Amino acid sequence: MNKPLPTTHPRLATGASRHLAMRASLATLGLIALLCLIGPLASGHPYDQVYRDYVLVRPSLFAHPDATETREALEGIARRMRVRVEALRQDGEVVHLAFSADRPIDTRALRAFERSDVFGPARIVETSDKGRRLSVDVPAKRTVFLFGTDTNGRDLFTRTLIAGRISLAVGLLASFLALTIGVAYGAVAGYAGGRIDALMMRIVEIVYALPFIFFVIVLVMVFGRHFVLIFIAIGAVEWLDMARIVRGQALSIKQRDFVAAAEALGASAPAILWRHVIPNAAGPIAAFLAVLVPRVILLESFVSFLGLGVQEPLTSWGVLVADGARNIQGSIHLLIFPALFLGATLGALQSLGNAWHGSPGAGHH
Amino acid sequence: MLRFFLSRVATAVPAFFIIVALAFFLMRLAPGGPFDTERALDPEIAKNLRHIYRLDLPLMQQFWLYLQSLAHGELGPSLHWRDFTVSELFAKALPISAALGAKAMLVAIIAGTALGLVGAMSKVRIGPHAVDGAAIFGIVLPIFVVAPLLQLGLGLTLHVLPVGGWNDGAWQNQVLPVTTLALPQIAIVARLMQAALIDALAMPHIRTLRAFGMPGYHIYVHALRAAFAPVVSYLGLAAGNVLTGSVVVETIFGIPGMGRYFVDGALGRDYTLVMGTVIVVAAAVLLFNLIVDLILAWLDPRVRYDSRPR
Numbered sequence: 067m068n069k070p071l072p073t074t075h076p077r078l079a080t081g082a083s084r085h086l087a088m089r090a091s092l093a094t095l096g097l098i099a100l101l102c103l104i105g106p107l108a109s110g111h112p113y114d115q116v117y118r119d120y121v122l123v124r125p126s127l128f129a130h131p132d133a134t135e136t137r138e139a140l141e142g143i144a145r146r147m148r149v150r151v152e153a154l155r156q157d158g159e160v161v162h163l164a165f166s167a168d169r170p171i172d173t174r175a176l177r178a179f180e181r182s183d184v185f186g187p188a189r190i191v192e193t194s195d196k197g198r199r200l201s202v203d204v205p206a207k208r209t210v211f212l213f214g215t216d217t218n219g220r221d222l223f224t225r226t227l228i229a230g231r232i233s234l235a236v237g238l239l240a241s242f243l244a245l246t247i248g249v250a251y252g253a254v255a256g257y258a259g260g261r262i263d264a265l266m267m268r269i270v271e272i273v274y275a276l277p278f279i280f281f282v283i284v285l286v287m288v289f290g291r292h293f294v295l296i297f298i299a300i301g302a303v304e305w306l307d308m309a310r311i312v313r314g315q316a317l318s319i320k321q322r323d324f325v326a327a328a329e330a331l332g333a334s335a336p337a338i339l340w341r342h343v344i345p346n347a348a349g350p351i352a353a354f355l356a357v358l359v360p361r362v363i364l365l366e367s368f369v370s371f372l373g374l375g376v377q378e379p380l381t382s383w384g385v386l387v388a389d390g391a392r393n394i395q396g397s398i399h400l401l402i403f404p405a406l407f408l409g410a411t412l413g414a415l416q417s418l419g420n421a422w423h424g425s426p427g428a429g430h431h
Numbered sequence: 432m433l434r435f436f437l438s439r440v441a442t443a444v445p446a447f448f449i450i451v452a453l454a455f456f457l458m459r460l461a462p463g464g465p466f467d468t469e470r471a472l473d474p475e476i477a478k479n480l481r482h483i484y485r486l487d488l489p490l491m492q493q494f495w496l497y498l499q500s501l502a503h504g505e506l507g508p509s510l511h512w513r514d515f516t517v518s519e520l521f522a523k524a525l526p527i528s529a530a531l532g533a534k535a536m537l538v539a540i541i542a543g544t545a546l547g548l549v550g551a552m553s554k555v556r557i558g559p560h561a562v563d564g565a566a567i568f569g570i571v572l573p574i575f576v577v578a579p580l581l582q583l584g585l586g587l588t589l590h591v592l593p594v595g596g597w598n599d600g601a602w603q604n605q606v607l608p609v610t611t612l613a614l615p616q617i618a619i620v621a622r623l624m625q626a627a628l629i630d631a632l633a634m635p636h637i638r639t640l641r642a643f644g645m646p647g648y649h650i651y652v653h654a655l656r657a658a659f660a661p662v663v664s665y666l667g668l669a670a671g672n673v674l675t676g677s678v679v680v681e682t683i684f685g686i687p688g689m690g691r692y693f694v695d696g697a698l699g700r701d702y703t704l705v706m707g708t709v710i711v712v713a714a715a716v717l718l719f720n721l722i723v724d725l726i727l728a729w730l731d732p733r734v735r736y737d738s739r740p741r
C-alpha cells in the first residue's frame with residue numbers, strides 16, 4: 067500500500083500539455099512569491115496597523131474615505147469635541163467645515179482629526195462669535211484597501227501577503243527538514259540493509275499508523291506555539307514517505323558496480339552514501355519534493371486553522387481562512403482572498419508535481 | 432489466508448503498544464500540567480489533586496498503572512471534565528464521529544468509483560482529462576475552505592440546509608459535513624480508479640475477453656476487480672485523512688464528536704483524555720489497515736503468498 071500512487075495517468079500526460087501545465091504553474095508560483103515578497107512593502111500599510119475607522123471595509127480599487135465614511139467619521143469627531151457641524155463642503159482632497167457650539171470651542175480638540183484614520187491635521191481658517199464658531203480646512207487622507215479590511219480594521223491585502231510569506235517560508239523550511247531527515251534515514255536504512263533496515267522501516271511503519279495530527283498537536287505542545295517551531299513539528303512528521311522512497315533507491319543503487327568499486331577502494335560508508343547513493347537518488351527525491359511542499363503548506367494552514375500555529379499579530383493563510391470562516395455572514399472577502407491565494411499556490415504546486423512525472427497527488431493527508 | 436491474517440495481527444499489536452507508550456511519554460515532556468489555571472492554585476490543593484490523580488508517582492509507575500487499567504478496558508477519569516470518565520465522554524462522541532467518518536468513506540468510494548469509471552469509459556479524448564482536472568480542485572481546496580463556502584451557499588443564501596449543529600443526527604444536519612469530508616477523498620479515489628482502470632483495460636486478459644465477444648458489463652467487472660487494488664490500498668491512508676478532516680469539519684459545523692477532544696485535551700493537558708483519543712484513533716487506523724490488507728489479499732492471491740513484512 068505504500069508505493070507511490072499514480073494519479074495522472076502517464077498515457078494522459080502528453081508532452082505538450084505537460085509543458086504548458088508546468089509553465090503555467092511555475093508562472094503562478096513565481097507571481098505569488100514575488101507578490102508576497104514585494105507587496106507588503108508597496109501596499110503602504112503595516113500588516114499590524116489597526117484602522118479603527120475602517121473596520122470590515124469591503125474590497126475596492128478606489129480610495130477611502132467615500133462620502134458616507136467622511137460624514138460618519140466627522141460626526142464621531144464632532145460628538146467628541148461637543149460641537150455641531152454647521153456646514154460641510156468637500157473640495158477634492160480638502161474638506162471645508164464650519165462648527166458651532168454653545169461655549170467657546172477648545173481648538174486643541176482639533177487634534178482628534180490627526181488621530182483619526184480618515185483626516186489629516188486640521189487648519190483653522192477663521193474663528194468668529196467669540197470662539198463659538200469655527201471654520202476649518204481638513205485634508206482627507208487617501209487610503210486604498212484593495213482586499214478590504216478585517217474585523218480589527220487591518221489591511222487584508224498586506225495581511226494576505228505577509229501570511230503568504232509565513233506559509234511559504236514554513237512550507238520550504240519544513241520540507242527541507244523533512245527532506246534532510248528522510249534522505250539521511252532512508253539512505254542509511256537502504257544501504258545498511260538486513261536487520262538494521264528491517265528495524266528502521268518497522269519504526270517508520272509504526273509512526274505512520276500514528277494519526278499525524280495528534281503528533282503535530284503534541285509536538286506543538288512540547289515546543290510551544292512559536293512560528294519557528296511549527297516547521298520543526300511539521301518536518302518531524304513529514305519525513306516518512308521520503309525515507310521510504312530513498313530507502314528503495316538505496317537498495318538498488320548499492321547493487322551497482324560503482325558502489326562495489328568504491329567499497330573495494332576502501333571508501334567509508336558515509337562517504338559512499340554522500341558521494342554515490344544520495345546523488346543517484348536525486349531524481350525521485352526531487353520529484354517527491356514537488357508533492358511534499360504543497361502537503362506541508364496545507365498542513366501548516368491546517369495547524370494554524372486549529373489555532374495551534376502562528377500567533378497574532380503575525381498570520382498565515384490558515385489563520386486568515388479561519389478568520390474568514392468565522393465571518394462568512396456579511397464579510398465574505400475575509401475568506402475569499404486568503405483562500406484564493408492558498409488554493410492557487412497549492413494547485414500550482416500540485417500540477418507541477420503531476421507534470422513532473424504524473425505521480426502522487428494522492429498523498430493528501 | 433489465516434497465516435497471512437495472523438502475521439498482520441502480529442505486526443499491528445506491538446505497533447499499537449509502541450504508539451501508546453510514545454504518546455504517553457511525549458505528552459509528559461510538554462511543559463505545563465492539567466491543573467494550571469490563570470491564578471496559581473494553592474500548593475496544598477495542587478499537591479492533593481496530583482495525589483488523587485496519581486500524578487505524583489514516578490512516571491514509569493504511572494505508565495504501568497495506566498496499562499493495567501487499559502487492560503481492564505478503562506481509560507481513566509478526565510482531568511478537565513471533572514465529573515466524567517473518558518469512556519463516558521467517548522460514549523457520546525464516538526458514535527457521532529464514527530457515523531460521520533463511515534458515511535464520508537462510503538460516499539467517497541461510491542462516488543469516486545463512479546467518476547473514475549465514467550472517465551475511463553468515456554469514448555471522447557477529453558473525458559479522462561475532465562475527470563482529472565475536476566479532481567485537482569477537490570484535492571487542492573482544503574476542507575476548511577470548502578466547508579464555509581458550502582455553509583454560505585446552501586445554508587445562508589439558499590436556506591436549503593442547516594449551517595451547523597448535530598440535532599441528534601437528523602439527515603439535513605449530516606449532508607454538509609459528510610459532503611465536505613468526502614470531497615477530497617472522492618477526488619483522489621476517482622483519479623486512482625481512472626488510472627487503474629485505463630491500465631486494467633489494456634491488459635491481455637481483457638483483450639481476450641473482448642476477442643471472445645463478451646458483453647461490455649462483463650468486461651468492466653473483470654477490469655474493476657483488477658483496478659480495485661490501488662483504490663483499496665489507498666483506503667488505509669484515506670481513513671487517516673478522514674479522521675484528520677473530521678477534526679476540522681466537526682469544529683466548523685459545531686458537531687459534538689471526538690474532534691474537540693483532540694485539540695482541547697492537548698491544550699488543557701488533559702492527559703487521560705488525550706491518551707484516550709490516541710488509543711481510539713490508533714486502534715481505528717490499525718484495524719482499518721488490517722481490513723484493507725485482508726481485502727487486498729482476497730483480491731489478489733499474490734499478496735497472500737508473499738506475506739513477508741514489507
